[in-house]
Amino acid sequence: TKERNGTTSTTAVQQKKVAWKGDTTIGSPVEFVENFNIRLTSNVDFDRAKTLTQFLRGRNMEKRGYGVAGVEALTLPYARDTSEGGNVYEVACNLTTPKEGSADEIRLQLAKWIDRQRQELSGNRDGGGVTEDDGDAGKFNYEYFVEDAYTVGTTEEQCMRVLSGKRMEAEDIRSGTVFWEDYDKEV
Numbered sequence: 180t181k182e183r184n185g186t187t188s189t190t191a192v193q194q195k196k197v198a199w200k201g202d203t204t205i206g207s208p209v210e211f212v213e214n215f216n217i218r219l220t221s222n223v224d225f226d227r228a229k230t231l232t233q234f235l236r237g238r239n240m241e242k243r244g245y246g247v248a249g250v251e252a253l254t255l256p257y258a259r260d261t262s263e264g265g266n267v268y269e270v271a272c273n274l275t276t277p278k279e280g281s282a283d284e285i286r287l288q289l290a291k292w293i294d295r296q297r298q299e300l301s302g303n304r305d306g307g308g309v310t311e312d313d314g315d316a317g318k319f320n321y322e323y324f325v326e327d328a329y330t331v332g333t334t335e336e337q338c339m340r341v342l343s344g345k346r347m348e349a350e351d352i353r354s355g356t357v358f359w360e361d362y363d364k365e366v
Contacts, residue, residue: 211338213274214331215282217289218257221267222323227296228254228268234292235272237280245291247284249276267326282330293324 219228232252233239239246250272257269274280297319 210276211335213277213282213334215272215274215285215329216331217270217272217285217328218326219268219270220322220324220326221265223268225254225268228270230296231289231292232270234295235270235285235288237275245288247272247274247288248280250274250280250285264326277335286328289325289328290321293319293321296324 217231219231223231232254233243234245235247235250235252237246237248237250240248252270252272255269255271257267259266272285274282274285300319
Protein backbone atom coordinates (compact mmCIF):
# COMPACT_ATOMS: atom_id res chain seq x y z
CA THR A 180 0.00 0.00 0.00
CA LYS A 181 1.09 3.57 -0.58
CA GLU A 182 1.48 5.87 2.35
CA ARG A 183 0.49 9.55 2.23
CA ASN A 184 4.01 10.58 1.35
CA GLY A 185 4.09 8.21 -1.64
CA THR A 186 6.28 5.51 -0.07
CA THR A 187 5.24 1.89 0.23
CA SER A 188 4.78 0.46 3.71
CA THR A 189 6.89 -2.71 3.91
CA THR A 190 4.97 -3.98 6.90
CA ALA A 191 1.64 -3.76 5.12
CA VAL A 192 3.03 -5.54 2.04
CA GLN A 193 4.58 -8.29 4.18
CA GLN A 194 1.36 -8.80 6.09
CA LYS A 195 -0.61 -9.26 2.88
CA LYS A 196 1.82 -11.88 1.60
CA VAL A 197 1.49 -14.07 4.71
CA ALA A 198 -0.87 -16.94 4.07
CA TRP A 199 -2.21 -18.68 7.11
CA LYS A 200 -2.50 -22.40 6.55
CA GLY A 201 -2.96 -25.28 8.89
CA ASP A 202 -4.76 -28.46 9.66
CA THR A 203 -7.04 -29.16 12.54
CA THR A 204 -8.01 -32.58 13.74
CA ILE A 205 -10.83 -33.05 16.17
CA GLY A 206 -11.57 -36.38 17.70
CA SER A 207 -12.11 -38.24 20.90
CA PRO A 208 -11.24 -41.63 22.26
CA VAL A 209 -13.89 -44.32 22.47
CA GLU A 210 -13.77 -44.04 26.25
CA PHE A 211 -13.71 -40.74 28.12
CA VAL A 212 -10.31 -40.28 29.82
CA GLU A 213 -10.24 -38.67 33.25
CA ASN A 214 -7.20 -37.36 35.10
CA PHE A 215 -6.20 -37.60 38.73
CA ASN A 216 -3.02 -36.21 40.30
CA ILE A 217 -1.31 -36.97 43.59
CA ARG A 218 1.15 -34.29 44.69
CA LEU A 219 3.56 -35.78 47.21
CA THR A 220 5.30 -33.99 50.05
CA SER A 221 8.99 -33.20 50.28
CA ASN A 222 9.31 -36.31 52.48
CA VAL A 223 8.96 -38.45 49.34
CA ASP A 224 12.03 -38.71 47.10
CA PHE A 225 11.97 -39.68 43.43
CA ASP A 226 12.57 -43.39 44.01
CA ARG A 227 9.74 -43.63 46.54
CA ALA A 228 7.44 -41.59 44.24
CA LYS A 229 8.12 -44.10 41.46
CA THR A 230 6.92 -46.91 43.72
CA LEU A 231 3.54 -45.17 44.01
CA THR A 232 3.41 -44.79 40.24
CA GLN A 233 4.02 -48.52 39.82
CA PHE A 234 1.52 -49.29 42.58
CA LEU A 235 -1.23 -47.46 40.69
CA ARG A 236 -0.62 -48.68 37.13
CA GLY A 237 -3.32 -50.98 35.84
CA ARG A 238 -0.87 -53.12 33.91
CA ASN A 239 0.61 -54.35 37.22
CA MET A 240 -2.63 -55.93 38.42
CA GLU A 241 -2.04 -59.42 37.05
CA LYS A 242 1.74 -59.65 37.50
CA ARG A 243 2.15 -57.91 40.83
CA GLY A 244 -1.29 -58.03 42.43
CA TYR A 245 -1.79 -54.28 42.72
CA GLY A 246 -2.88 -51.42 40.51
CA VAL A 247 -6.07 -49.81 39.30
CA ALA A 248 -7.80 -51.02 36.14
CA GLY A 249 -7.15 -48.78 33.16
CA VAL A 250 -4.79 -46.42 34.96
CA GLU A 251 -1.68 -45.12 33.24
CA ALA A 252 0.58 -43.27 35.66
CA LEU A 253 3.69 -41.12 35.45
CA THR A 254 6.03 -39.60 38.05
CA LEU A 255 6.63 -35.94 37.31
CA PRO A 256 8.64 -33.22 39.03
CA TYR A 257 6.49 -30.47 40.53
CA ALA A 258 8.73 -27.41 40.61
CA ARG A 259 7.88 -24.47 42.81
CA ASP A 260 9.44 -21.76 44.91
CA THR A 261 11.17 -22.73 48.16
CA SER A 262 8.79 -20.42 50.05
CA GLU A 263 6.03 -22.85 49.02
CA GLY A 264 7.91 -25.94 50.17
CA GLY A 265 10.32 -26.42 47.29
CA ASN A 266 10.31 -29.04 44.60
CA VAL A 267 8.28 -32.20 45.06
CA TYR A 268 6.97 -34.99 42.84
CA GLU A 269 3.53 -35.61 41.46
CA VAL A 270 2.03 -38.83 40.22
CA ALA A 271 -0.19 -37.99 37.25
CA CYS A 272 -2.80 -40.62 36.40
CA ASN A 273 -4.87 -41.10 33.26
CA LEU A 274 -8.00 -43.09 33.98
CA THR A 275 -8.54 -44.65 30.56
CA THR A 276 -11.61 -46.59 31.72
CA PRO A 277 -13.03 -44.51 34.58
CA LYS A 278 -16.02 -46.80 35.04
CA GLU A 279 -13.62 -49.63 35.96
CA GLY A 280 -10.75 -47.70 37.55
CA SER A 281 -12.09 -44.61 39.26
CA ALA A 282 -10.59 -41.85 41.36
CA ASP A 283 -12.04 -43.65 44.39
CA GLU A 284 -10.09 -46.78 43.43
CA ILE A 285 -6.93 -44.70 43.16
CA ARG A 286 -7.55 -43.32 46.65
CA LEU A 287 -7.95 -46.86 48.00
CA GLN A 288 -4.67 -47.97 46.39
CA LEU A 289 -2.99 -44.82 47.68
CA ALA A 290 -4.04 -45.78 51.23
CA LYS A 291 -2.56 -49.28 50.73
CA TRP A 292 0.68 -47.77 49.39
CA ILE A 293 0.91 -45.47 52.41
CA ASP A 294 0.44 -48.47 54.70
CA ARG A 295 3.32 -50.27 52.95
CA GLN A 296 5.52 -47.19 53.24
CA ARG A 297 4.63 -46.86 56.91
CA GLN A 298 5.69 -50.46 57.51
CA GLU A 299 8.93 -50.01 55.58
CA LEU A 300 9.88 -46.74 57.28
CA SER A 301 9.02 -47.91 60.76
CA GLY A 302 12.13 -50.08 60.80
CA ASN A 303 10.08 -52.92 62.18
CA ARG A 304 12.17 -55.85 60.97
CA ASP A 305 9.81 -58.62 62.05
CA GLY A 306 7.42 -57.72 59.23
CA GLY A 307 4.66 -56.69 61.59
CA GLY A 308 4.75 -53.06 60.52
CA VAL A 309 3.71 -50.13 62.64
CA THR A 310 1.08 -50.54 65.32
CA GLU A 311 -0.91 -47.81 67.02
CA ASP A 312 1.34 -48.23 70.08
CA ASP A 313 4.45 -47.30 68.09
CA GLY A 314 5.65 -43.71 68.12
CA ASP A 315 6.00 -43.76 64.34
CA ALA A 316 2.35 -44.67 63.73
CA GLY A 317 1.29 -41.04 63.83
CA LYS A 318 4.35 -39.75 62.00
CA PHE A 319 4.00 -41.79 58.82
CA ASN A 320 0.38 -40.86 58.10
CA TYR A 321 -1.34 -39.62 54.96
CA GLU A 322 -0.09 -36.05 55.45
CA TYR A 323 3.50 -37.26 55.74
CA PHE A 324 3.36 -38.58 52.17
CA VAL A 325 0.59 -36.70 50.36
CA GLU A 326 0.19 -32.97 49.96
CA ASP A 327 -2.87 -33.16 47.72
CA ALA A 328 -4.81 -35.71 45.67
CA TYR A 329 -7.35 -34.35 43.24
CA THR A 330 -9.30 -34.81 40.03
CA VAL A 331 -8.05 -32.69 37.14
CA GLY A 332 -10.44 -31.26 34.58
CA THR A 333 -13.87 -32.52 33.74
CA THR A 334 -15.22 -35.96 34.55
CA GLU A 335 -17.38 -38.11 32.32
CA GLU A 336 -20.29 -37.67 34.71
CA GLN A 337 -20.04 -33.89 34.48
CA CYS A 338 -19.94 -33.99 30.66
CA MET A 339 -22.94 -36.29 30.46
CA ARG A 340 -24.93 -34.02 32.73
CA VAL A 341 -24.19 -30.98 30.57
CA LEU A 342 -24.84 -32.85 27.31
CA SER A 343 -28.14 -34.18 28.60
CA GLY A 344 -29.30 -30.59 29.05
CA LYS A 345 -29.97 -30.95 32.75
CA ARG A 346 -30.08 -27.60 34.40
CA MET A 347 -27.67 -26.97 37.25
CA GLU A 348 -29.54 -25.72 40.25
CA ALA A 349 -27.95 -23.37 42.77
CA GLU A 350 -28.63 -25.98 45.46
CA ASP A 351 -26.54 -28.54 43.53
CA ILE A 352 -23.66 -26.10 43.29
CA ARG A 353 -23.76 -25.28 47.01
CA SER A 354 -23.99 -28.94 48.02
CA GLY A 355 -20.99 -29.89 45.90
CA THR A 356 -22.99 -32.04 43.49
CA VAL A 357 -21.83 -29.75 40.69
CA PHE A 358 -18.25 -28.84 41.40
CA TRP A 359 -16.56 -28.12 38.08
CA GLU A 360 -17.26 -24.39 38.47
CA ASP A 361 -14.55 -24.41 41.14
CA TYR A 362 -12.09 -25.91 38.64
CA ASP A 363 -12.88 -23.16 36.15
CA LYS A 364 -12.00 -20.56 38.78
CA GLU A 365 -8.72 -22.31 39.62
CA VAL A 366 -7.63 -22.71 35.99
